[in-house]
Amino acid sequence: MKFFVIGDVTVDHLYHLDRIPAPGQEVSPTRATMEPGGAGGTISVTLARLGHTVTLAARVGQDPFAEYALGRVRESGVLQTAIQQDPEHLTSTITVMQTPDGQRAMISHGAANRQLDPARLKKKDIEGADAVVISAYSLTEGPQRDYALRAIEIARGAKKPVPVFIDLGTGAVNKVGTRLMADVIAADYLTLNQHELLALTGTASISAALARLGEAGARRVVVKVGRMGSIVWSPEETELVDAVPPEGQVVDSTGAGDTFTATFAHAALTGLPLAQAARAANAAGALAATRFGAQARPITPADLERALGR
Template sequence: MTTPHTKRIVCAGITTLDIIYGLDEIPTVPLKFRSTRMVTSGGGLAGNAATACARLGASVALIARLGDDPFAGMMIEELERDGVDCALVRRCPGHRSPVSAVVIDRRGERLVVSYSDPDIPADTGWIDARVLAGADATYAETRWIEAAMALLPLARAAGLPSVLDADRKPTRPEVLELASHVGFSAPALRDLTGIDDLATALAHASEKAANVYLVTDGERGAWYMDGRSVMHVPAFPVTAVDTLGAGDTWHGALAVALAEGQPLDRAVRFANAAAALKCTAFGGRKGMPDRASVDALLAGRG
């Protein structure tokens, strides 16, 4: 039997290369700007979530698609340095890997310009029950919707908790029914329901849902459904330096907590702590915390 720090998570979705620039303000006019700092880092929802899981002590496998360009090698090398198993990352000949240019202002807010090859194969015929060997939980997202549609039913059949990162309104709404836990971004939930108040929107969206719905809203914390009741878990107050990847960190941490069997209220607080700490360092993924830092914050020592 595994210990809480060796749970295995299988993540599926997009991984990117982020070129991150620091500026005082996010540009609003077409001029030349000089960055105060620059970092190259892996990014993308699933790539970030996998890294967050690994830094929190889990054993992680990533299912993703990349091109056959030099960027793919850079991304895989970084993921493997963090302990992410990339055996299930496919490199597609003749295609380009996802790349993003990111601007971070002095308040930690970000502007992202991303590119994904629209013709990269979406086939998921190679995602079958074997990818879940030894798994304790799964993670998927809406940027590679076909992978989510393939992986989440396998997790359900295996009786595993699963997290769907719904950072945008899904193109195939039926995916929301497949995960045990669906974590919305605030914009995605508002887009889905047409309701501005997040607690009300969450209750409305989950009226007929058999699974657990949650929503994150940055420094305002997170809400989740406990039966028919909407529960709120405040964010940990930090000075935000860089919010890039905070939501991905939150969803990865939630998957780790669920794999460990943490009660939902504790799992959301655990995810809030990981996301808060990520925001305290510049460089996107580079700011993701380790387990000791999260445990210290939860214990009041951080």
């Protein structure tokens, strides 16, 4: 199948710490690594590794970080015809500080990604895809937002409508808040975590939030609820899908949510029911967290077969 992915590519600086430093403090990490990341990069790499033809729309600077950010994108065979280079803005970077008990602090800059030029979006790329997957960071600001909205419009208006998957991110919903609802509600599939769900809807409980999305016209929603797994919702069903314990120790959650989204899109497009697709995604997200870096643990069809067969 063919996927068109819109999202960021970044260079991730990962620091594993005993504690997040207070202002003015200097601490030494237990581990420090630099890895390619970004929601767009991780989603596209995961889909390509699962055997799909993937085109990624992102923008990098003309700097040494550009090659590194796109390293695994290229290794995985993702098509780069929609990758743009920016002559003025730097390639995006993210600094992640993470403690053993799951606390995280991040410094991120959209940089070149936010300048994705909508004039270079090709209608045929959207109409020729089997699905479009969009990271909601693409909907926060700048020309990239216009690019993503135009892609959604083309997908919805195609002679054979193209399914749209939108994945929220904590930074995106924290930045835009409930105003993001208008942009994402038309998605065929909406994936997000519990915090993002409540912030997006301005509600205080998962049940109230899902009711709010239903009233607004949501079609299918998948809520990532950490160690409990995920919740799938549609106007016809609501089901808690249990987590799938990973084969290996969880060491780094960076990119696990993006891996979840990509795997869910893969499973849903191959015809699995919502709950089965979510179970596959639960397994993939957990496996991704057993390596350091967002794209370090390849997710294979054999991984998903084992997870679904348990």
